[in-house]
Amino acid sequence: MRDYSMIVDRLNKIEIPMKIIGKVSDYPIHLLRLESSTNTSKNILITGGVHGDEPAGIEAVLQFLERDNTELLKKFTFVVIPCVNPYGYVHDTRENSDGVDINRSFETEKISEVAIVKKALGQTQFSLAIDFHEDYETTGFYLYEGKQDEQYIGPEIANTVKSIGPIDTEDSGEDAPDIAQGVYKVASEWGTQGLAPYLLHFHSKHVIITETPTVWPLEQRASLHLGVLDTALTYY
Ligand SMILES: [Zn+2]
Numbered sequence: 001m002r003d004y005s006m007i008v009d010r011l012n013k014i015e016i017p018m019k020i021i022g023k024v025s026d027y028p029i030h031l032l033r034l035e036s037s038t039n040t041s042k043n044i045l046i047t048g049g050v051h052g053d054e055p056a057g058i059e060a061v062l063q064f065l066e067r068d069n070t071e072l073l074k075k076f077t078f079v080v081i082p083c084v085n086p087y088g089y090v091h092d093t094r095e096n097s098d099g100v101d102i103n104r105s106f107e108t109e110k111i112s113e114v115a116i117v118k119k120a121l122g123q124t125q126f127s128l129a130i131d132f133h134e135d136y137e138t139t140g141f142y143l144y145e146g147k148q149d150e151q152y153i154g155p156e157i158a159n160t161v162k163s164i165g166p167i168d169t170e171d172s173g174e175d176a177p178d179i180a181q182g183v184y185k186v187a188s189e190w191g192t193q194g195l196a197p198y199l200l201h202f203h204s205k206h207v208i209i210t211e212t213p214t215v216w217p218l219e220q221r222a223s224l225h226l227g228v229l230d231t232a233l234t235y236y
Contacts, residue, residue, distance in 0.1 A: 004090050007058065007083060014065045022116030025097050027086035029113065031120050034069060034078040041077045042236055045121075045129035045204065046229065048081070050103050050195055052088015052095070056212055056221030057132025063222055064229070072233060079124065084113055084195070106198035107191065117195070121203060127236055129204040131196050132225045135211045140168030141224050144176060144209040146186030146200040153235050154183035154208070161227035165220055168213070208232060 004027055011018060011030055020028040046064065048057035061082040069078070083089055087097040095101050096113055105111040109118065135142075141161070145154040158167050158180065167182035176184035186207060192198040196207040210228045212221035 002055070002090050002092060004083075004086050007062065007086075007089075010062050010066070011082065016065060019120075021081075021120040022112065024085075024112045024116070025087045027090065029084065029086060029116055030082055032065060032078075032080045032082070034065075034073060034080065036075070036077040037070075037073050038075070041073075041075060042127040043124060044076050044078050044233070045124075045126045045199065046078060046080045046132075047084055047117075047129070047195065048132045049083035049085050049089050050131060051101075051133060052085045052090070053092045054094075054132075054134035054214075055089065056134050056214075056218055057210075057225060058083050058089065059218055060132050060222040060225035060229075064226060075236065076233065079121075079126070081117065081120070084117060103195055104193045106195055107193050124203065126199070126204040128206045128208070128232060129196065129199040130208045130210065130229050130232065131199075133209055133211045134214050134221065135168075136214045138168045138170060138211070138213045139215060140166040140182065141210065141212045142168040142182040142184065143211065143228065144184045144186050144196065144207075145179065146196060146207040148200070148205045152179050152183070152185075153232065155180035157208075157228055157231045158182050160231045161224055164224045164227050165212075165216055168211075206232075 018032045021031045048061040190197045200207045
């Protein structure tokens with residue numbers, strides 16, 4: 001079992017307005033809003049911990065919140081949900097307490113975590129939404145990208161962050177058409193069951209899912225996630 005209070009303690013130390021948007025199995029799900037210093041900002045959504053056994057995404061989100069984002073806040077407002085699946089995080093399971101994969105459940109409102117996230121997002125529109133994941137089977141990183149205008153930047157992002165760790169060379173094996181090596185399209189056949197495809201359909205012109213190999217050290221996985229985020233933001 002992992003200790004969720006370690007995450008809550010780190011969040012409490014950050015001087016950013018934080019809301020508890022819901023609770024599952026007594027664990028709070030938090031949302032933080034980093035308000036831009038200008039009134040012309042673009043909204044960016046950052047999510048981690050949809051799969052509870054992928055802690056690097058949560059670590060990356062916490063590091064993002066703990067660092068100085070003054071420069072970025074001149075252009076962006078960030079909405080951040082550090083851990084969508086706290087039960088899964090504590091119990092080291094991909095699924096929630098009912099054995100449900102939250103990332104295949106965004107077409108319903110019946111799953112608590114899904115209902116909580118949907119309600120918290122309301123009608124908010126984002127320029128970019130990024131969701132941090134891990135892969136137990138690969139040795140390199142890869143990305144999924146969905147973009148309403150199909151002007152993909154994933155290949156340039158992958159090329160920039162490969163100094164942190166190698167791009168995965170295997171096929172994704174999930175019927176996702178590839179854009180470039182290690183960059184796959186958020187496929188329209190997926191519907192809106194997954195968080196990122198759901199966001200692409202209803203909330204965001206551009207979505208990225210980052211996948212880091214669990215065999216890398218935690219710090220390297222977190223760096224890769226943040227490297228992708230920071231590189232993507234340079235395009236806005
Ligand atoms: Zn995942």
